[in-house]
Amino acid sequence: MPVIDLPNIRLHVQELNPGGRETIIMVHGMFSNLAVYYFNIAPMLAKHFRVVLFDMKGHGMSGKVKTGYDLTSMTNDLHDLMDALGIEKAHLAGYSYGGLVALKMAARFPERVGKLAIIEGPDPSEQETLAIIDTYSKEFLIHYIENFADTTRLLAGKRQLEKNHRMYEFLFNETSIRSDMEAEKAFFNDPSVAAIPHETLLIYGEDSNCVPSGRTLASRIPNAKLVLAPGDHNVPVQQPEVIGKELEKFLKPGHRRLLEKHPGARRPRPTEID
Amino acid sequence: MDQLIQENKLSKEEIFETLNQFITEVIGEEFVEEMDITPASSFTKDLEMDSIEIVAFSEKVKNHFGPNIDFTGWLSNMDLDEIIRLKLEDIINYIRECQ
Numbered sequence: 568m569p570v571i572d573l574p575n576i577r578l579h580v581q582e583l584n585p586g587g588r589e590t591i592i593m594v595h596g597m598f599s600n601l602a603v604y605y606f607n608i609a610p611m612l613a614k615h616f617r618v619v620l621f622d623m624k625g626h627g628m629s630g631k632v633k634t635g636y637d638l639t640s641m642t643n644d645l646h647d648l649m650d651a652l653g654i655e656k657a658h659l660a661g662y663s664y665g666g667l668v669a670l671k672m673a674a675r676f677p678e679r680v681g682k683l684a685i686i687e688g689p690d691p692s693e694q695e696t697l698a699i700i701d702t703y704s705k706e707f708l709i710h711y712i713e714n715f716a717d718t719t720r721l722l723a724g725k726r727q728l729e730k731n732h733r734m735y736e737f738l739f740n741e742t743s744i745r746s747d748m749e750a751e752k753a754f755f756n757d758p759s760v761a762a763i764p765h766e767t768l769l770i771y772g773e774d775s776n777c778v779p780s781g782r783t784l785a786s787r788i789p790n791a792k793l794v795l796a797p798g799d800h801n802v803p804v805q806q807p808e809v810i811g812k813e814l815e816k817f818l819k820p821g822h823r824r825l826l827e828k829h830p831g832a833r834r835p836r837p838t839e840i841d
Numbered sequence: 842m843d844q845l846i847q848e849n850k851l852s853k854e855e856i857f858e859t860l861n862q863f864i865t866e867v868i869g870e871e872f873v874e875e876m877d878i879t880p881a882s883s884f885t886k887d888l889e890m891d892s893i894e895i896v897a898f899s900e901k902v903k904n905h906f907g908p909n910i911d912f913t914g915w916l917s918n919m920d921l922d923e924i925i926r927l928k929l930e931d932i933i934n935y936i937r938e939c940q
């Protein structure tokens with residue numbers, strides 16, 4: 568298993584097409600892991616780019632730590648990871664909380680980020696944000712029970728349930744993850760978000776509770792474009808092809824030139840909404 | 842004497858043994874003991890592997906069988922239902938085709 572030892576944490580990393588000229592780093596969401604990209608979206612992008620996937624600390628096969636789930640610590644990790652892999656600059660894509668990590672990265676280290684893609688990044692000031700994540704995790708468990716835990720398979724089904732249960736127990740009860748996320752409430756109002764200079768793609772599921780968060784970001788980030796895809800908060804799992812194609816279109820060299828040639832295309836705007 | 846004519850292709854049984862070993866490494870011996878792993882076992886339904894375990898398994902397959910086997914690329918052409926239905930023998934056949 569490819570692991571990279573960083574100053575603060577050991578991370579599980581997977582790379583596709585390591586020889587690619589430009590790099591995209593993809594950040595998964597809370598209670599998930601790099602597998603959310605690995606089987607569909609990452610191979611599509613690997614046709615053009617070096618793709619770097621990693622498990623966040625406390626998730627997947629990365630090291631388990633009790634603290635440091637706030638956006639500053641998470642972006643310190645990502646910065647260290649880029650240094651360790653010798654990546655000077657990369658496009659970033661992040662899903663859900665990983666989207667907030669990508670935004671924070673662009674705000675803190677703008678020179679290290681090429682284009683920015685945010686999928687279903689929730690506004691942390693919304694009371695519902697944590698509720699959405701809780702619902703997501705419950706649905707996740709119910710999915711397992713319904714699909715895999717029939718009576719003849721109880722033992723092995725139990726293994727997956729217990730594995731997931733252990734992860735939630737660990738993250739909720741033994742780490743600072745909840746308070747770290749709550750401490751990020753004002754993040755969308757941070758002037759550094761409105762100052763993000765990067766070309767930014769916002770992809771949200773049209774039936775997702777997070778669409779208003781996407782609209783907020785679209786109104787604040789000067790060079791952002793919002794795209795709605797069929798699905799809800801789980802859109803990368805529901806429509807990996809659609810998400811992969813949107814990212815491919817957005818990141819491929821020449822995209823920007825095309826935009827600028829097209830008279831109807833959206834141009835970078837002055838900040839029109841405060 | 843078929844074996845003498847055949848080139849260095851691994852037999853289905855040899856590949857199965859190797860994959861069986863990988864599965865044991867990924868999900869742990871104590872769980873494998875409770876299971877009857879056969880070529881007809883499906884990854885998600887029978888072996889109850891989740892996606893990150895399949896990632897770990899894929900990586901072992903790639904490292905062991907070499908760069909000619911684009912296991913991730915092969916999987917990426919399948920939709921979710923196909924991956925859920927995927928059986929050990931499908932992978933054995935794929936590896937044999939690539940050899």
